[in-house]
Amino acid sequence: MIFTLSGLFLVVELLGIASAIHALFTVRTPQGTVAWVVGLIAFPWLGLPLYWFFGSRRFDAHSRAMQDKLRTHADLIHQVRTEMLAFQMPPERIDPAPASALASIARQEFLRGNRLELLIDGEATFDAILAEIARAKHSVYVQFYIMRNDGLGRRLLEALAAKAAQGVDCCFLIDSFGGAAMTPRVMRRWRARGVRIAAFSALSGWRDRWRLNFRNHRKNVIVDGRVGFIGGHNVGDEYLGKNPKYGRWRDTHVRVEGPTALQLQMVFAADWYFAVGEILDANWQPHDPAPDAAGQGALVLASGPSDQHERCTLFFLHVISMARRRLWIASPYFVPDEGILQALQLAAIRGVDVRILLPMKPDQYLVWLASFALLKELDHPRIHVHRFTAGFLHHKALVVDEGFAAVGTKNFDNRSFRLNFEITLAVTDAGFAAEVAAMFERDFAQSQEVGPRAYDALSFAQKVGAKAARLLAPIL
Known part of the structure; x- marks a missing residue:
């Protein structure tokens, strides 16, 4: 009996090590790789089923x-x-000009009409x-x-x-x-x-x-x-x-x-x-x-876990880098990774008016709680975080400067970046961008601006929960 149990433990440990090696080659982020490798080797009984059910990043x-x-x-x-x-819109007709690069990310062209x-x-x-x-x-x-x-x-x-x-x-x-x-x-x-x-x-x-x-x-x-x-x-x-x-x-x-x-x-x-x-x-x-x-110019950008490169992440990084005066974002699930956070910080440093619209009411408590921990990292005079108070906010939209807007299904979280099949409509049209901006203005009027003090106002238990939820960002 003892021999049988020892053999079983040895097999599980070896499977944990083999799975950890698999994770080294397949998990897309360094943070996720470290978490899986440590978990699989230290706690193989728990780590193995979790990894093989939830750990894959490629479909x-x-x-x-x-x-x-x-x-x-x-x-x-x-x-x-x-x-x-x-x-097809020629690149020189696309305004703002940097948006033309989205065609390469989407593998689709901006179409007029x-x-x-x-x-x-x-x-x-x-x-x-x-x-x-x-x-x-x-x-x-x-x-x-x-x-x-x-x-x-x-x-x-x-x-x-x-x-x-x-x-x-x-x-x-x-x-x-x-x-x-x-x-x-x-x-x-x-x-x-x-x-x-x-x-x-x-x-x-x-x-x-x-x-x-x-x-x-x-x-x-x-x-x-x-x-x-x-x-x-x-x-x-x-x-x-x-x-x-x-x-x-x-x-x-x-x-x-x-x-x-x-x-x-x-x-x-x-x-x-x-x-x-x-x-x-x-x-x-x-x-x-x-x-x-001429009509309005638009393209469809689809992304998902079968992409060779992370199109959703690349889309957001490029759009944030395009902003020179205004970057307004609405997302019900806002748990971005370090690269997106740094891009938002950089936009604020170069003088962009960055506004982020989130729900006041949670429908996914851990994601909502994790967003509080991000308030400290988004502490900048030009970054304003608003929470929508007139119901539950679920739309996913953004507007950049005066000529670019996007509406679709992509959230600012790991699921959208790497796990979900998502889709977004990207539009280069000043009239449509103005409509989206006006929509944001109405939403901001029904929102409450929050900042780092919202995190400070949490109880100690909630702060611990917010930090723990933030650590879980790669799997939320």
């Missing part, structure tokens, strides 16, 4: 699927990109989405991270079923974790009515069957390849402000009409291919809603 199955798609459908992809060339509409909160967003679905002729592609089987969820599915009955191809992609309310029984019911529902799951293939930490956090709708929607809303009654715990749910989406809607459709098509293994019979002809005008 290899998705990478392989995308490589397969590129190899087997190269002609179609080339044809789609060729169709978009007529709308779009009409953009900022949609504030749930009623405006879902009224616009449902109205566009009602006009669909060929296809409706829907993707949300959280999908509730409640009033709003059934309203959306009923609209899709009605269009499916008219012969419109209606595809709905949910995340297997966030869409847990869509049980197999519920999905079978809507499939029987013509809605093609599929789940995006990281648990595909034997190599990735333990990878529980990856999520598809994208929230998009594309109708006929002509109009798209992108932003922070999920599908649930709370996003209409009907949950008394949160009250008003402050969120933002953007309606995109024009050629950039095809970039949204390309992202959806890739995710659908991974989940279902099917190439969509979609409309790939660019729609020009303003043929006699």
